[in-house]
Amino acid sequence: MPHILAANFAAAQTPFESAGLKFLFASIGKEGVAGVQAQNRNFLLHFSPRNDATILKVDKATRPPFLESVKLALVEFANASGATIIRKNFGEIKSVVFSDLFYEPNEFIAKFDRGKKLWIEAGFGSGRHILQNAKRFSDKLHLGAEIHRPSAMRLLRRAEEQGVGNVAALLCDAKTLLAALPSACAERVFAHFPIPWDKSPDRRIFSEPFVKEALRVLEKNGVLHLRTDSQSYFNRALEIAKKFENAAIETKTNEEAITRSKYEDRWRRLNKTIFDLFLTNLRDQTQRSISYNFDFPNAIKPKGEIARGLIANSEKFLLKADRRWQLANEGYLVRLIMGDRLALQTAYLLAQNDRVAYFPSEPIHSPSNFLAHNALIETLYG
Ligand SMILES: C[S@@+](CC[C@H](N)C(=O)[O-])C[C@H]1O[C@@H](n2cnc3c(N)ncnc32)[C@H](O)[C@@H]1O
Incomplete structure (x- = not known):
């Protein structure tokens, strides 16, 4: 950096x-x-x-x-x-224009082309699979969520170099992204070679809440596809999948992939078994009725301030302020840790001249972040 x-x-x-x-x-x-x-x-x-x-x-x-x-x-x-x-630790500074292919998650959700079917890849890593898919299936919009910044940047660079315009890279947790997307907006969700986390399975992406959100985001007959080289991951994923009555399960082993990812190449060279789990959504989704508003009531003067410490802690969400800085021209900035306890997000809150706003932008519009937002409003204006 x-x-x-x-x-x-x-x-x-x-x-x-x-x-x-x-x-x-x-x-x-x-x-x-x-x-x-x-x-x-x-x-x-x-x-x-x-x-x-x-x-x-x-x-x-x-x-x-x-x-x-x-x-x-x-x-x-x-x-x-x-x-x-x-x-x-850097040399000459080049001029730069931000890529259109990179979006803030909220920005993407607000303006993506609903005319195009969405294919979502959770944790695209090298980006080989999503990029190949984007080229092969050019009528789809390929949305990748990745928490590793260099991987996201590399995908953007490659997409730009190769003139691939139907791919977007979001630097965010895939679970939070799914939770914020509208219902029935996607045709495919891929989780290919997720980190196995054998010693701490709670950290696995393929969890019950992830599958629930993936099935909500998928249109009828849309497919969630897990591909893994870990038998224990696959077995656990199958157990989770069986809990969802409105989804049909199909499993395969050692199926040849149309597009091999970097991981897949490695495992194939080692003659590892590759497991596939396909979950097809059989249900027509009803749209989620709430639209989340992350504004602050800035017409009113805040009664309270956000101090450092735990603000709320429930099963559904967590909210704490772990750092706080006093600003030179009045006001303060706090760093917030918020949202789903398994996919916590960092956000900043700027309070200046009796106005409160997120900085640099609102947290991802997920239900758990919205609960945390309401807890902030309660503390500030309650
Ligand atoms: C083992 S790699 C596999 C990458 C790629 N799918 C492939 O098949 O080559 C797993 C990737 O998932 C990303 N990842 C892990 N947890 C994630 C999460 N919650 N949201 C988004 N990406 C995640 C990691 O940064 C890593 O790039």
């Missing part, structure tokens, strides 16, 4: 604009954060003391898909803060 080591740093007064970037706010103290806007995308910088100097880096949870704007922001913020750059 790009970072800078700087001497004599004292966070610049905000807001200001420099080199096409907007520096929106900064916190007080030697250890803190600064909010940046580049090409209408917001992200955070962190600064903290390192020996006699200050290290500046980008926040992991908010960093944008391409890092050139981050490098520029680090240099501009260090300069505006009167600092001398001692060292930086």
Whole structure:
């Protein structure tokens, strides 16, 4: 990740604009954060003391898909803060335009082309399978959810290089994404060679809540396809699948795949057995009736503040504020850990001038995040 080591740093007064970037706010103290806007995308910088100097880096949870704007922001913020750059781990900064193929999950959900059938891949890794599918099945929209940023970036790069326009990469947990998608919007959901997590099966993606959401998101006769080299994973997945009455189960072993993923190639070379589980949704989905609104009632002045600590903890969701920074121009920023306990999300809340908003963007519009959002409203305005 790009970072800078700087001497004599004292966070610049905000807001200001420099080199096409907007520096929106900064916190007080030697250890803190600064909010940046580049090409209408917001992200955070962190600064903290390192020996006699200050290290500046980008926040992991908010960093944008391409890092050139981050490098520029680090240099501009260090300069505006009167600092001398001692060292930086990057060279020349190129100009950058954000890829259209990369979407924030909420952005994608709000504007995806409903005319195209959706094929979803949970954890696409090398991206070989999703990219091949995108080429072979060009009338479909191929949506990949991946938590590993370099994999998401690599898929975008390859898709752009190869002129493949019907693929979108979302950097997010696939379980949370499914929970936020509308019902009956997809024809296929793939979970290929998921991490086996044999020692902590709770972390497996193919869980009961995942299957429930996948079946809700699938249209009638849509198929959830698990492919794995782990017999114990497969056996457990089969047990889970049998709990769903409105889905037909089919299993296969050592079926040749139309598109082999990198993992599959490896397991084939080792002569491993490959297991397939197909779950076909037999039910017409009723649309989920609630549409989630993540606004804050900003016409009203908040009565309370979000302090550090646990805010809510129930079976359905968790909400805690694990960090808090006081801003230089009044207000505060808190880091929130929220949502489904098995797929917790990081989000930031910015409270300034009696207005409260998520920064840089709202959490994924999933039911568990919505419960957490309501707990925030209760704490702030209750
Ligand atoms: C073993 S790799 C398999 C990749 C690919 N499906 C293949 O067949 O080559 C599993 C991938 O799933 C991703 N992953 C794990 N948990 C995930 C989750 N909850 N949501 C999205 N991606 C996830 C990992 O980052 C990794 O890239």
